[in-house]
Amino acid sequence: MKSLTEYLQFHVDTRRAFVNITGRVEDLVRESGIREGICLVNAMHITASVFINDDESGLHADYEDWLEQLAPHEPVSRYRHNRTGEDNGDAHLKRQVMGREVVVAVTDGRLDFGTWERIFYGEFDGRRSKRVLVKIIGE
Ligand code: ZN
Numbered sequence: 001m002k003s004l005t006e007y008l009q010f011h012v013d014t015r016r017a018f019v020n021i022t023g024r025v026e027d028l029v030r031e032s033g034i035r036e037g038i039c040l041v042n043a044m045h046i047t048a049s050v051f052i053n054d055d056e057s058g059l060h061a062d063y064e065d066w067l068e069q070l071a072p073h074e075p076v077s078r079y080r081h082n083r084t085g086e087d088n089g090d091a092h093l094k095r096q097v098m099g100r101e102v103v104v105a106v107t108d109g110r111l112d113f114g115t116w117e118r119i120f121y122g123e124f125d126g127r128r129s130k131r132v133l134v135k136i137i138g139e
Pocket of ligand 1: 081086088089092
């Protein structure tokens with residue numbers, strides 16, 4: 001069995017953002033030389049997500065509105081978590097909804113996506129450095 005482990009670095013300049021990381025993961029699949037296997041991609045921070053959906057700006061704006069309705073950033077005093085001195089109570093909840101990781105099959109050396117599937121990094125408490133783990137195993 002072959003494997004490749006890589007840590008992608010992110011530093012988003014805004015509090016929230018969605019970043020298409022499909023190309024970076026595809027590069028790693030190529031680099032791994034794996035033809036048949038599994039690719040795991042997970043956020044290593046509890047205020048960031050990795051998820052799969054459409055690369056469509058209207059949808060991303062809808063996510064932003066929907067998440068902000070579910071867990072508004074303001075007022076920060078509404079979250080017990082923020083009594084610790086943090087202001088990211090909303091970001092932990094948004095991360096939970098959007099998910100920690102994705103697993104994509106590798107078939108014939110490529111990520112085996114549905115037609116519109118793309119991988120995104122979801123940042124909910126940015127302006128600092130964070131990491132995403134990519135692990136590819138197979139042969
Ligand atoms: Zn926190």
